[in-house]
Amino acid sequence: xxxxxxxxxxxxxxxxxxxxxxxxxxxxxxxxxxxxxxxxxxxxxxxxxxxxxxxxxxxxxxxxxxxxxxxxxxxxxxxxxxxxxxxxxxxxxxxxxxxxxxxxxxxxxxxxxxxxxxxxxxxxxxxxxxxxxxxxxxxxxxxxxxxxxxxxxxxxxxxxxxxxxxxxxxxxxxxxxxxxxxxxxxxxxxxxxxxxxxxxxxxxxxxxxxxxxxxxxxxxxxxxxxxxxxxxxxxxxxxxxxxxxxxxxxxxxxxxxxxxxxxxxxxxxxxxxxxxxxxxxxxxxxxxxxxxxxxxxxxxxxxxxxxxxxxxxxxxxxxxxxxxxxxxxx
Numbered sequence: 001x002x003x004x005x006x007x008x009x010x011x012x013x014x015x016x017x018x019x020x021x022x023x024x025x026x027x028x029x030x031x032x033x034x035x036x037x038x039x040x041x042x043x044x045x046x047x048x049x050x051x052x053x054x055x056x057x058x059x060x061x062x063x064x065x066x067x068x069x070x071x072x073x074x075x076x077x078x079x080x081x082x083x084x085x086x087x088x089x090x091x092x093x094x095x096x097x098x099x100x101x102x103x104x105x106x107x108x109x110x111x112x113x114x115x116x117x118x119x120x121x122x123x124x125x126x127x128x129x130x131x132x133x134x135x136x137x138x139x140x141x142x143x144x145x146x147x148x149x150x151x152x153x154x155x156x157x158x159x160x161x162x163x164x165x166x167x168x169x170x171x172x173x174x175x176x177x178x179x180x181x182x183x184x185x186x187x188x189x190x191x192x193x194x195x196x197x198x199x200x201x202x203x204x205x206x207x208x209x210x211x212x213x214x215x216x217x218x219x220x221x222x223x224x225x226x227x228x229x230x231x232x233x234x235x236x237x238x239x240x241x242x243x244x245x246x247x248x249x250x251x252x253x254x255x256x257x258x259x260x261x262x263x264x265x266x267x268x269x270x271x272x273x274x275x276x277x278x279x280x281x282x283x284x285x286x287x288x289x290x291x292x293x294x295x296x297x298x299x300x301x302x303x304x305x306x307x308x309x310x311x312x313x314x315x316x317x318x319x320x321x322x323x324x325x326x327x328x329x330x
Contacts, residue, residue, distance in 0.1 A: 001045050001047040001048065001049045001050065001103050001104075001105065002049070002050065002051040002052070002053070002099055002102070002103065002104045002105070002173075003038065003041055003049055003051070003052045003053070003076075003104070003105045003106075003107060004052075004053045004055070004093060004096050004099060004100075004104060004105070004106045004107075005024075005034065005037070005038075005052065005053065005054050005055065005106075005107055005108070005109050006055040006083070006089065006092040006093060006106075006108055006109065007023075007024045007034065007054055007055060007056065007057075007108075007109035008055050008056055008057035008082070008083040008086070008092055023109070023110060023221065024037075024109035024110070025063060025066050026221075026227070026292070027274075027276050027292060027293070028227075028230065028231045028234050028274060028290070029231065029234050029235055029238060029257035029274045030257060030259055030274075030276065030277075032066070032070070033109065033110075033112065033221050034054075034067070034070070034109050035070045035073075035074075036112055036234070037107055037109060037111070037112055038052060038070065038074060038076075039074065040112065040113055040114070040115070041105055041107060041167070042074065044115050044117060044118055044119055045105070045118075045119055046118055046119060046121055047103065047121070049074075049076050050076060050077060051076060051077045051078075051079060051099060052071065052076050052077070052078055052079070053078075053079040053080070053081060053096040053099050054067055054078070054079070054080055054081070055081050055082070055083050055092045055093070055095055055096060056080055056081070056082050056083070057082070057083060057084075058084070064080060067080075079096070079099060081095040081096045082095065083095050086193070087189075087192070087193055087194055088189065088190075088192075088193030088194040088195050088196075089108075089193075089194070089195055089196040089197075090180050090183050090184070090194035090195050090196045090198065090199055091184065091193070091194040093106060093176075093180060093196060094177075094180040094181070094184055094194075097177050097180065097181075099173075100173040100174060100176055100177035100180075101173060101174055101177075102172070102173060102174075103121065103169070103170070103171055103173070104169075104170050104173035104176075105119075105167065105168065105169050105170075106167070106168045106170070106196075107166065107167040107168075108166035108167070110166070110220065110221050111165055111166050111167070111218065111219065111220055111221065112218075112219040112221065112230060112234070113128070113130075113165060113167070113215040113216075113217060113218050113219065114215060114216045114217040114219075114237070115128075115213070115215040115216055116216055117213050117214075119169055119213070120211065120213065121169075121171060122171075123169075123171065123209050123210075123211050124170075124171050124172070124203075124208040124209040124210065125168065125169065125170055125171070125200070125203060125204075125208055125209070125210045125211075126168065126169040126210075126211055126212065126213050127141055127148060127164055127167075127168055127200075127210065127211075127212050127213075128164075128165050128166075128167040128168070128169075128212070128213055128214075128215055129141055129162035129163055129164055129165060129212040129213070129214050129215070130162070130163050130165050130214060130215050130217070130218035131161050131162055131163075131214060132161055132162075132163045133161075135155060135158065135159075135160060135161045135162075135163060136154055136155060136156050137154060138154065138163035138164065139151060139152070139153045139154065139163065139164045139197070140152055140155060140159065140160040140161070140162055140163055140164065141160060141162050141164060141210075141212050142159055142160050143160070143162070143212065146211060147209065147210060147211060148204070148210035148211060148212060149204075149210075150204075151164070151197060151200065151201065153197075162212055162214065163218075165215060165218045168196075168200075175203060175206075175208070176199060176203065179198075179199040179202045179203055180194075180199055182202070183195075183198055183199055183202075217233065219233055219234075224306055225304065227290070227306070228272075228288060228289065228290060228304055228305075228306065231272070231274055231290055232255075232272040232288065235255035235256070235257060235272055235273075235274060236255050236272075238255065238257070248264075248265045248266065249265065249266050250264050250265070250266065250267045250268070250269065251267070251268045251269070252269055252270055253268070253269065253270030253271045253287070254270060254271060255270070255271060255272060256269055256270040256271070256272075256273050256274070256275075257273075257274040257275065258274075258275050259274075259275060259276045259277035259278070259279070259293070260277045260278070261277055261278045262275050262276075262277065262278070262279050262280070262281070263279075263280040263281070263282070264281050264282075265281075265282045265283070266282060266283045266284075267281055267282065267283065267284045267285070267286065268284075268285045268286070269281070269284075269286050269287075270286075270287060271287060271288070272287060272288045272289075273286055273287060273288070273289050273290070273291070274290050274291070275291045276290075276291065276292050276293040276294075276295075276309075277293050277294070278293055278294040279291050279292075279293065279294060279295045279296070279297070280295075280296045280297070280298075281295075281297045281298075282297070282298045282299070283298055283299045283300075284297050284298065284299065284300040284301065285300075285301045286300070286301075286302060286303070286305075287303050288303045288304050289302060289303060289304065289305040289306065289307070290305075290306045290307070291306075291307045292306070292307060292308050292309040292311075293309045293310070294309055294310045295307045295308065295309065295310065295311045295312070295313070296311070296312040296313070297313050297314075298313075298314045299314050299316075300313055300314060300315055300316065301316045302315070302316075
């Protein structure tokens with residue numbers, strides 16, 4: 001089994017953090033979003049995942065170094081491809097066309113999930129979905145007798161409550177490759193972008209057997225507030241982890257993640273707080289927040305906040321987003 005992960009986007013909705021860090025590499029409780037995504041896919045796959053391809057944008061070299069580290073930890077071959085222009089999802093996947101052979105999972109790197117199923121590899125194409133209360137806000141699948149017969153983007157009249165979460169399985173990805181080539185070669189685009197949905201529709205029209213498999217939980221990572229909610233769900237599913245922390249006179253309200261070499265003094269922390277490696281937090285009250293690596297927090301009180309890597313803050317504000325290397329002292 002191979003996985004292709006498009007992650008070339010700029011992550012504008014999650015600025016300022018994505019100005020210095022690729023969104024999929026932002027950490028939640030000690031692991032990056034993309035590592036958690038790959039681990040989840042490995043867990044639901046019947047076959048070993050041998051290769052993972054990452055479609056990158058104009059990112060610094062340390063992005064590749066981080067992804068290589070993940071590949072070493074999870075024991076897969078890593079491949080890098082590049083999308084130099086934002087020309088849509090089909091265009092992004094086409095950059096990895098040399099890997100489109102045999103069984104492939106395509107997973108967009110801004111989502112996490114929990115699932116209790118194993119992939120039904122007998123089917124031609126599987127679209128992973130989640131039942132939602134507001135399908136008018138999502139792309140949905142339309143089914144007859146368990147088979148997908150159509151897709152609809154943000155239907156304003158109810159036709160389905162199964163939202164597409166952005167993960168797809170192809171038993172014979174060569175067929176997808178042919179459709180992507182056709183779309184790009186014939187300029188089939190929407191507002192100048194080539195869309196995976198068009199390739200899926202062509203495969204559906206050809207008579208391939210499409211089904212959906214419904215995940216138990218779908219967690220987006222699109223903006224600050226949603227990312228904090230996702231982090232809370234991740235924490236609630238984990239045992240409280242306190243790796244190696246120097247702590248004095250603290251109250252910890254679980255669930256909380258505290259990374260390696262964290263200094264924590266005179267604080268009330270939790271619930272739903274993750275503090276990444278090498279951060280120093282003193283004389284503070286914090287809940288429902290994320291403190292990224294090597295940050296310094298002192299005399300602060302906040303909730304629903306993300307503190308960026310290597311930042312230095314001292315404030316008493318209910319809610320804030322502090323980017324990497326920023327300093328706020330008042």
